[in-house]
Amino acid sequence: MAVYLDVIWLLNFCFDYLLLALTGILLKKSVKKRRLATGALVASFYVLFLFVPSLTFMTQPLMKLLYSVLIVYLTFGFTRFRSFFQCWLLFYFVTFMIGGGMMGAHYFFQQDMTVVNGAIATKSTGFGDPVSWTFVLIGFPLVWFFSKKRVENLETTRIHFDQLASVTIRIDEVSISAKGLIDSGNQLQDPLSGCPVMILDMTVHEANFSPAFIKKAKNITEFQEEGEGERWEHRLRIVPFRAVGQDHQFLCAVKPDEVMISLEGRSFIIKKVLVGLSFHSISGEKDYTCILHPKMLTGHKATAS
Structure with missing residues (x-):
């Protein structure tokens, strides 16, 4: 199987850039595009760890944790520990929110059961269902935009109720x-x-x-x-x-x-x-x-x- 690493890296760079940008929007922080690009570039290098045997130790949970701290630091900087910690947690929240939305949409449209000779049969590859590139390229921006609007609406509702x-x-x-x-x-x-x-x-x-x-x-x-x-x-x-x-x-x-x-x-x-x-x-x-x-x-x- 041929793996186009440059294409995978570029796709991850674009996605990481959007995730960091959404984090900045929710934080109400004005982040320079240069810093967003730097953070996205470092985050996209994680793809290389999956294909270089000598760097597989980076896939350990502790190393992932430290690597995410580096990404947030390069993108948003450090002023106070509390604000940095909130920024780091929000970055994880945005990542899980977008990822969960993508997987939810995928399985919503996926049909896992068919009827064969009057019997119900399920389909499984053993490694989960593959997600097509077309679905990712179209679905990711849609989920990103939808999540941004939902959070903004929730924030507006909270502001209204704070003033009631x-x-x-x-x-x-x-x-x-x-x-x-x-x-x-x-x-x-x-x-x-x-x-x-x-x-x-x-x-x-x-x-x-x-x-x-x-x-x-x-x-x-x-x-x-x-x-x-x-x-x-x-x-x-x-x-x-x-x-x-x-x-x-x-x-x-x-x-x-x-x-x-x-x-x-x-x-x-x-x-x-x-x-x-x-x-x-x-x-x-x-x-x-x-x-x-x-x-x-x-x-x-x-x-x-």
Whole structure:
């Protein structure tokens, strides 16, 4: 059997480069291409150890461990032991994640059983199923891209949940409980009172308000006209705002008695705030049902909850 060592080496060099690049992306590190190429070059030399009898000792688990430390050091450098150790572990995680994805995809499309003369027969070579070069060349980039996107989505979800707080809005005897997202991009304020404005998803919490109040809140330009009285009518406010690509928009808001925010074992009670009423869903997955103004967590004394 002819073995094209140069082709195998080149393939491993490209794969090692992508694995190190993905590790750098997940670490949020800006790694120079020269260092990535150096690390990938050293990592690709491992192929030679499998074909040179005098270097077979490098295939021992301890030598593999030390060799991976060298690869990570050449690629990402060393600043602190903790950060280096995390980088080294993440490199192994990425390698196993991509390798496991490749093998999982291979066996997903592989058919190991056939029916011969009415009997079920299994196929096996004794050394595992061979993976074709075409499958590797196409599958590896796809698994690499898929893994990168999944990790980024998980990270985004974690960031969102790190910014979620328990919110209780009290208006007279009514108490509304919601999960709030702390949005640093929300800078909406009432121009008259200077109160920060949080946004409440009315598609979820509409049942806490009377039909007459909802009718007045939806018809912003008409809610001050004479008609059926509503006990919370005096709490209604109109807040002008700007959206991307839109000017001169208006948001109907209500003045609560207080808003209590519970976050990381602390509680904040805010009285100077307006609750904007959104009749469109603000979260497709309903992970949160209100958006908090960042100023609601500053300038207020926190108490242990």
